Amino acid sequence: MDFNHTETRQMLADMAGRFVREQYPIETRHKHAANDEGYSADTWASMAELGLIGALFPEDVGGFGGEGYDIAVLFEELGRGLVVEPFLATLMAGSVLAEAGGHGDLIEEMIGGATTLALAHGEPASRYNTAHVETTAEKSGDGYVLNGNKAVVISGDTANHLIVSARTAGEKTDTSGICLFLVPADAEGVHIRGNGTIDGYRTAEIALKDVTATTLIGEEGQGHALVEHAIARGTLAVCAEALGAIEVSIDMTLDYLKTRKQFGVPIGKFQALQHRMADMMTEREQIRSALINAAGHLDSSERDWHLSALKNLVGRSGRHIAEEAIQMHGGIAMTWEYAVGHYAKRIIMIDHLFGDEDYHLDRIVRLGQQAA
């Protein structure tokens, strides 16, 4: 057992941390989020140059990382800055390609920051069910024709390419029969409606009307395993992001308690607040530990248990910490101008990505009953 990071991974974390601290103040973040594409292309480019994208992928596809701990340390730093650049979409779409094999040039462009991808998988009725795919793919000639609707696609309105899941066989929630297709965002019949999210990111509703797709990713009907692979990495990533946001929320609250005076003393002198702070800090350490466990098991047979444990804890304790950070600040935390509210929004909204607290608690229960 060893709980220290390798030197190279520590360097990655330090570099990303420095970038966020020095070049990504909250005002910059708001400016980026307010752009039409919801982020800054320049910043994305310089982050790619720093190798922050490559760190998410293994060497055999041209990256120099891709392990659970690489994803964890990087997204923790991104979370500290509420970074809006499309790392999550890139991680997930890229993981599909990397796992499926092939598509070397596209991955290379993506790692270089020249091309962006998004995974268009969720649908209006799918909620958190990863096997729910009503979109259809019908063979025609040497291609397929796609019809259906994709929902809440992360960074779906700015990606150059979409990885679209569609069904060639099976019922609407079967795991088999799902295929993944690479579709240019500007392909005919692809109707993309982008929107902002409450926490300052971008998603899209995508309608597919007789879209011709020629590039099948992986084997026909075997797409669900690729999706699960991508969602597992996405889940780990957003939990690490949440930890980063939680760290900042707690630090800001600590500073506020030390400096804000009421009744003639810093409010940090009030024991009721002190004890609540102590509990928040304990929960933060628990989340950090669950993240370590999940990252270490990302490619093991215990992956799902540890990811669900982590996601449940992030949903449960994350909500508590976010709400307490606001409550202990008081009114100022309710304002747009003050940063802590934006961190709270991100922490809470992460509960809505890839299954919330209860969804993952239920998954733990099912895994336990299968084991028993």
Next chain:
Amino acid sequence: MDFNHTETRQMLADMAGRFVREQYPIETRHKHAANDEGYSADTWASMAELGLIGALFPEDVGGFGGEGYDIAVLFEELGRGLVVEPFLATLMAGSVLAEAGGHGDLIEEMIGGATTLALAHGEPASRYNTAHVETTAEKSGDGYVLNGNKAVVISGDTANHLIVSARTAGEKTDTSGICLFLVPADAEGVHIRGNGTIDGYRTAEIALKDVTATTLIGEEGQGHALVEHAIARGTLAVCAEALGAIEVSIDMTLDYLKTRKQFGVPIGKFQALQHRMADMMTEREQIRSALINAAGHLDSSERDWHLSALKNLVGRSGRHIAEEAIQMHGGIAMTWEYAVGHYAKRIIMIDHLFGDEDYHLDRIVRLGQQAA
């Protein structure tokens, strides 16, 4: 709407309260509990004289009360004294008789304190399922022969008569096919093994081996409704008892916080404890309100919803208050000598009577889905 008690009911509450305050200090309670029968026959007799038993039953059977609010106010006072005399067993067995009709002489003796009864219904495997009856009753001549086992029968080792549930028809958890029989405790084939409980009361495990029963209560096969009637009243009673115990626990904790000094000041000066106290007092008022709701609906179609709401709240908040009372006291609350631990034990053990917090939450869910 009106939230004031009638004068007579207020008098009942005052009388019971005075009796407990003046003649039932904790030392007396421990002495009574240590008796072989687990209570004091003399005290029982004088309580009967005061009319405290009669208050639990309607006038048509010789009582002078029997409404939800009569049960609530009386048991709240009994809970303040952790009274071990067999009120609960008497309420439940008596309610069966009163609801079934007839048995006037027996009820009169019971109200007079001359005879005690117990409801022998639960079984080793029944847990909280009120329809789970494996004990069998076979017709023979003008009577029945009973065989089976009864479990955790409240005051079952001291009652003169048992009301035994047994099945003449149906599967082991069917609501129909259950009969109730009046059986003398000393009848042949009745083997009673009494024991104390962790909170100082008495229960019994009862084995029935070819017991001849001649007195059927109510209609054959219709016993379950009578059992539910009795359990509804018992549930209201123990929740009122819990409220009384909660009031004392909170008052003791308040006093302790005011008088106990640490670091040179009364520990009640510590804000963390103050705020936890405030939450406990708020929960106490919520329980009081739920008790009012349930008592008011005891004979209405909403009975089960309000009883389950009350029982869930008593289980949920009662546990929190009991544990906090111990925690805020510190070590002294862990000792036998100090009273608050005994109140905590009663509050927690009430969660194990007639269905715990989760059982009743589940019942609320089911009732809601039937309604929808």
Next chain:
Amino acid sequence: MDLNYTPEEQAFQQEIRTFFETKLPKSLSDKVKQKKRMSKGDMEQYHTVLNEAGYLNAHWPVEFGGKGWNAIQRDIFDVEGNAAAAPRTVPFGLNMLAPVLMAFGSKEQQDHYLPRIVDGTDWWCQGYSEPGSGSDLASLKMTAERQGDHYVVNGQKTWTTLGQHANWIFCLVRTSKEGKPQEGISFLLIDMNSPGVEVRPIILLEGTHEVNEVWFTDVKVPVENLVGEENKGWTYAKYLLVHERSGIAGVGDAMASIDHLKHIARDQTQNGKPLAEDPYFAARLSEIEIDLSAMRTTNMRIMQAATDGAPPGPEVSMLKIKGTVLRQSINDLTRRALGPYAMPFVSEALDDGWNGEPVGPDYANPMAADYFNHRKTSIYGGSNEIQRNIISKMMMGL
């Protein structure tokens, strides 16, 4: 003890139901159902509707033109109004200033201001909090200096709800630095059209504009605008906090929010079943309904005790805590119920005249914003921490 309505109370309930069915403009109830932002015009329209029916100030004592509604009547009106998706009334004049004027204002002030509150001539806002004061209200710094027949007011107020619509503001101002901070505070009525008054918007974390900063620079206020005695303002403000118990629990709002949540839970699907049947969701919802059922009775008990003249105790603080936490838990469960569709947020869709295509189910867009916005309820009006201080002080006397 009797939980049932008397025949009179039943009749009253029917009267109120009929009123909302027949007189509440659909344009308003639609907006409430869709959780759209109320414009100034909307609020004025509802004000007029209530006034025409005589319900606007029915909770006022008869001698001041009200009907002297008791606690039960107010509860019925609250519940029925919420069930009918009626907007909220703006409380600052009707429920906050009015009681103070009735108790401490001069005859002239009562005769002048109360009718103008009712007919809508004046839109009042509250000037209590200051940037530095927070929960320590008595530390307020805004000064009012007596100069002949007027005060000269300088300073800043903040968290002024709907101040952008108001033409009058009632302020706590410092008229003396002697003695304890509480002792130098006065209760002053200020015309917001006076020179030197400036209102600046504060945007909340979810992007809405409902609160403001109000700046005062050498604002001249006639001495007749002083309520009661100079330096006694703290007493008047406190009087309001303990006597204005009604509605603090938000029972009607909670009940309506739960109905809305149930509607969503029947529409959403989890594991192939309606979310409403998911055991974890159902358990969370049921716990909330259990707590609400108890709180409604707690509320009624406290209201009736107040009507019967019971001295104000810690119960009001209990209601504030329980009421806010409970409604926040409904908001929380509602945003959970939406699944991924809790994330997309089109702010413009909450304003008049937007007719774009909604993202996801039509009920989804406002709910996450609602959850974040309502975090304020446990902070303002005396934070829940302050309420716990009050309870323990009253109970422990420490």
Next chain:
Amino acid sequence: MDLNYTPEEQAFQQEIRTFFETKLPKSLSDKVKQKKRMSKGDMEQYHTVLNEAGYLNAHWPVEFGGKGWNAIQRDIFDVEGNAAAAPRTVPFGLNMLAPVLMAFGSKEQQDHYLPRIVDGTDWWCQGYSEPGSGSDLASLKMTAERQGDHYVVNGQKTWTTLGQHANWIFCLVRTSKEGKPQEGISFLLIDMNSPGVEVRPIILLEGTHEVNEVWFTDVKVPVENLVGEENKGWTYAKYLLVHERSGIAGVGDAMASIDHLKHIARDQTQNGKPLAEDPYFAARLSEIEIDLSAMRTTNMRIMQAATDGAPPGPEVSMLKIKGTVLRQSINDLTRRALGPYAMPFVSEALDDGWNGEPVGPDYANPMAADYFNHRKTSIYGGSNEIQRNIISKMMMGL
């Protein structure tokens, strides 16, 4: 980062497993499984078994006769021991006095007392708390007056665990009333067979005798029984609190308790299904398992940091809080799992030689008592409130 055991660690784990399989007396593990009360003889027997295997003080530094086990080795031993239903060792000599003697005791004291701890000659108990002191340990009053070559000790200690079996007690005593209360405290070793020492039992709320009051009347204690310097005792006690981090989280105990709970949940039936499949029960159990899985890693991280020489921080307090709350929640869920059979309690059934018929399932009798008894864990050893004070003081420096 690597969560896997190294080959060495795997070999060590196997060694420990084999030890418990082959050397742990069944009579002891049976008692542990049935949660019966351990007699003095039981504890002494286990002490001997560990000592013969060289594991008793394996966590001691090599120079003091230990094996210098690191954090991971101690965790493995903890987990395997609990999995094998091994009793707990009595910590007062081995884990509490010994480190203080090693750090601050004289060579003579080390040479005299440490071997006697190991061979079982001395049974130590702890004399810190006093009736008045509670969480405010520094307020202790028991006095030790220097008179020539000995101290005369007067006063009372309380909550002395297993004091009824001990022949020695290490005490914090007041040797000076000068300066801050902390400054007048000394660390003194007292032979309990000295005239004037009296042990009185304290019965706990569930009826067991495990703690005691110890009264001291003019007890003569040789000055060579003073550890370190006079009036420096507080530093030594504190040293122990922050340096004795291992085991505080109780990971192994929690894991074994969960296994026991699962066994019960498979045996109990709710709504015709095993309780283990009841969604509410399963949800509560799963949350506990999630928290425990995280806590085990938190524990290992902190232990490893300690081994790597990290200065003691607030983490120890976090472990104390999380560890106690988590195990208490397991006790709570266990008593729930029993249904009505949580109520019956036959105290004699927990002692040797009882062979009556159990009431209900054989596992039922001790569990409610266990739940109540373990409420102590969040109170003693620095209550969780004190731990929160420590954390916030360290983090906020306020």
